[in-house]
Amino acid sequence: AQKITQTQPGMFVQEKEAVTLDCTYDTSDPSYGLFWYKQPSSGEMIFLIYQGSYDQQNATEGRYSLNFQKARKSANLVISASQLGDSAMYFCAMREGRGAQKLVFGQGTRLTINP
């Protein structure tokens, strides 16, 4: 079974609109962390935001927020006021288990911001 599922291969959004990128995860471990990364065409993975499984509040970092719905096992990324520079691949990832180190990534969503 897929640990991380991103069901949107591509998203097209008008500049300045908000966009939600979907991510669902599968784990039976009560301790886990969820991450979102951005990968522009240059190839570098850029860390955006983190949500721990025990965190009570949704994580926010500037224009990025994580809509964490634990019972549904979803961790959607919301980007407010999108900009042309937001065009990139976006990956959801999970680190599963206390003390675990490896990240398991989804297949990504390609976001294109139109002017």
Add this chain to the structure above:
Amino acid sequence: DTGVSQDPRHKITKRGQNVTFRCDPISEHNRLYWYRQTLGQGPEFLTYFQNEAQLEKSRLLSDRFSAERPKGSFSTLEIQRTEQGDSAMYLCASSLDRASLGAFFGQGTRLTVV
């Protein structure tokens, strides 16, 4: 530049040759990771070091792959007897001990085996 540095950025090699990639992590980061990313996929975990100790290896890391971090600073990833299926982007990342901090990735080494 104080980010994660990888060298070379691109490597083209003939099948059967050995290749070695280098990663220089962010200087104060004690954790170092290698991932492999093929076209259209998310990165896949290969191995993890804490300081100089290699603590976890993926089953993806066959006997032809070896990674080292001899002094707990830079790391090398060697692939022996390369195969066409090894063609991919090899990403290195580093991090501190805090779980909430994401790993910082380098720009990767793109390997093409012809």
